[in-house]
Amino acid sequence: MSALHLGVDIGGTNIKFGVVDEAGRILLQRKTATGAQRGSDAIIASIVGEIEALLRDPLLLDRKPESIGLGVPGTADSASGVVVYAPNLFWRNVDLASAIQPVFHTPVFVAQDTRAAAWAEYLAGEGRGLRGLAAVTLGTGIGCGLVLDGKIFHGALNTAGEFGHQIVALDGEGCNCGRRGCLEAHAGGLAIVREAKKRIGGLDSLLGKDSSSVTVADVYRLSEENQPQARELTDSVVRFIGIGLVNLIDLTSVEMICLSGGMSNAPRHLLLDPLLDFVRRRAYESVSEKVRICRSTLGEDAPMIGAALLCRGIAGPAQAQPMREN
Numbered sequence: 001m002s003a004l005h006l007g008v009d010i011g012g013t014n015i016k017f018g019v020v021d022e023a024g025r026i027l028l029q030r031k032t033a034t035g036a037q038r039g040s041d042a043i044i045a046s047i048v049g050e051i052e053a054l055l056r057d058p059l060l061l062d063r064k065p066e067s068i069g070l071g072v073p074g075t076a077d078s079a080s081g082v083v084v085y086a087p088n089l090f091w092r093n094v095d096l097a098s099a100i101q102p103v104f105h106t107p108v109f110v111a112q113d114t115r116a117a118a119w120a121e122y123l124a125g126e127g128r129g130l131r132g133l134a135a136v137t138l139g140t141g142i143g144c145g146l147v148l149d150g151k152i153f154h155g156a157l158n159t160a161g162e163f164g165h166q167i168v169a170l171d172g173e174g175c176n177c178g179r180r181g182c183l184e185a186h187a188g189g190l191a192i193v194r195e196a197k198k199r200i201g202g203l204d205s206l207l208g209k210d211s212s213s214v215t216v217a218d219v220y221r222l223s224e225e226n227q228p229q230a231r232e233l234t235d236s237v238v239r240f241i242g243i244g245l246v247n248l249i250d251l252t253s254v255e256m257i258c259l260s261g262g263m264s265n266a267p268r269h270l271l272l273d274p275l276l277d278f279v280r281r282r283a284y285e286s287v288s289e290k291v292r293i294c295r296s297t298l299g300e301d302a303p304m305i306g307a308a309l310l311c312r313g314i315a316g317p318a319q320a321q322p323m324r325e326n
């Protein structure tokens with residue numbers, strides 16, 4: 001019988017819990033509001049309470065999860081289990097593994113949510129059987145996790161995967177990170193909304209609502225209806241993300257780009273197909289023909305599934321007695 005693992009995806013709004021098997025199939029799940037303003041002690045107490053509730057499920061009476069993994073929306077030091085900085089949670093240097101492990105006497109693993117998501121795609125999603133992939137989340141911002149040569153890639157300085165903050169326009173638009181010209185500042189959800197308000201004339205009447213509430217989905221709908229400025233905007237998004245992907249593919253030699261996040265649901269002919277075309281024409285020749293671009297089939301469950309399976313991907317904190325890789 002397949003071993004079970006418990007995964008926690010800590011988001012700025014909700015915390016998702018799930019018990020999955022070795023193949024990443026979800027057997028049980030539950031969800032609670034984060035209440036980020038409560039502070040780390042209260043949030044960790046909630047996480048413990050929810051895990052305890054999950055473990056009381058009849059399905060787990062004689063089958064306990066062999067590890068607990070947590071994905072966090074920020075920088076985490078997987079070697080120590082410490083969350084270094086998670087702005088949406090207002091966390092700095094929170095020793096998450098040490099807070100969870102003694103309660104459950106189970107190995108505990110912690111990683112950035114983007115890396116957990118990439119790990120899920122590699123073990124249980126579209127990337128099964130591959131050696132390297134990038135899981136790119138296109139939402140308000142642009143996130144990315146990398147699996148290279150079959151391992152979660154952290155980087156020597158633990159900052160690998162800052163795909164959204166690569167410079168794609170010298171002295172371009174200002175970014176939340178304090179610099180200019182980042183991919184996210186030109187092609188993230190916030191950037192698309194900002195540019196739509198600036199560039200699309202008569203937006204109120206086109207939308208039939210106040211243009212201040214314009215969404216990325218609205219922009220893609222207008223583009224699909226061939227509204228010229230909206231089409232120009234979605235075309236420019238393809239160019240910027242395309243540049244980012246070509247850089248990423250040429251540097252890392254990944255076999256697959258797996259897209260998730262709200263924007264990945266844009267009509268295929270306005271995002272995915274032209275992106276693939278851009279990559280085919282612009283990436284280094286020997287990889288451009290082979291690399292695939294797909295939508296995630298795990299979707300929003302990816303960070304939770306990947307967190308659950310972290311025991312197979314990272315060594316984890318010393319006290320956690322990591323399982324051997326199989």
Ligand SMILES: [Zn+2]
Nearest residue numbers: 165175177182
């Ligand atoms: Zn930036």
